[in-house]
Amino acid sequence: MMSTSRTTPSWREAPTHTTGAAPDGTEMDTVELLVHDLGAMSRFYREAVTLDVLDESGATVVLGRGGIPIVRLRQEKDLPGRDARGAGLYHTAILFQDQARLASSLASMARHASGLYEGSADHLVSEAFYFHDPEGNGLELYRDRPRDEWSIGPNGTVQMASLPLDPQAFLRRWHDDVRTDAHDEPSAAIGHVHLQVGDIATARDFYVDTLGFDITFEFGTALFLSAGGYHHHIGVNTWQSAGAGPRAASLGLGDVRIRVPGREDLDALSDRLAFRSVPVRDDGAEIRVPDPWGTQLVIAADALR
16 A cells, blocks of 8 residues: 655645634645445545555545545444534545646546536636535545635635536536546645534634634535635535534544644644633644534644645
8 A cells, every 4th residue: 555645736726814813824635524335435436536556454444646545435334324404524625736637537527426416617716616525525626726816805815706617618628538647646636624613603612712713704504614725624504404413423524633843833723722711632742623513623733744
């Protein structure tokens, strides 16, 4: 098996300085999914999404690109199915290096999982295609436009929209049947994670006022959050989950992992969490903290890896 590692792909643009407490170098890391059928889910992420198996041990499979883990599947056969209207995962968003690599994955999805397609959108900052996996977990495949093409407001807000995007036209323009996409380079990574929450005010208090993310875009039932000027690392919404209470043990989202540059960033976060009496488990290299609905966040420091 390939060894897994975590580095920032060279094609990702450098962060800019923002005023939020979350460090500018914050990035999203591996998303863990608790699954019933490990074999079927592993095949889907390998054959349809076009990720590689990086590690396989017992009831766990890690998939990614170029040694960078993206999705971790852990089999939990005895758990009940995911609650589509509860707090938890809305979608995992996999960011591809460019249009050609996104088109290659999109073509593979069309061949292997066309029935799981949900839609597409031009968000001005990105082009995105939406699916769900065989166990109902939301999945976005997307590419970013260069940051100098984004429209940034004076307070750091990012102009986004949901304009029509024709998947067939995208494939005709960017997919090359002859080109083979070698996966020895980290040509994809977790770009953002979108969560379902019970209410926006509580989510703002935790993710903005406590964790320190900047608000880049908001409208009543949704909040988009980032560090370092990205359009969003985390999205939260109540579109299906308004009023949801604490999560019960179920299939679906296991944990969400976040990376910060150094131990000092973890210490600063621990201090903010302690000040707000949020329970934290800190093993010296990473901290584990639940959000108000019990979604587990694991924050680790690059410098300690």
